[in-house]
């Protein structure tokens with residue numbers, strides 16, 4: 001498969017998640033939630049989490065509106081963080097953030113390999129700081145929710 005074909009495939013995955021977001025709903029009994037705001041692009045997302053007593057993410061969902069990148073990223077995030085502990089989620093975000101911002105291979109941690117492969121479709125934002133904010137908005141909101149903060153903005 002050529003680089004061009006791969007790029008088209010990634011584009012397809014992003015558009016699919018953007019048009020048919022997974023877990024686009026409110027969790028009524030969520031015990032963590034936070035709003036994320038990306039004023040530069042106009043993306044607004046609320047992330048809902050249901051975290052068990054053992055610290056495992058039992059359910060993750062989001063509401064809001066934004067561009068295809070922010071919506072696709074939120075959609076994929078809610079899929080990959082489910083069933084993970086806070087530490088695992090933090091490690092995944094660190095690796096994802098690195099993938100979006102640095103020109104190097106993502107984390108060598110084999111435990112994250114499968115998830116990073118799925119998130120790889122968003123690596124195209126690298127080199128576009130505005131798009132990086134779109135791609136990481138849901139993750140910042142999720143981290144804020146975990147930390148008990150009600151809101152996060154990319155303007156800082």
Ligand code: ZN
Pocket residue numbers: 038041042043066067068069070133134
């Ligand atoms: Zn955006």
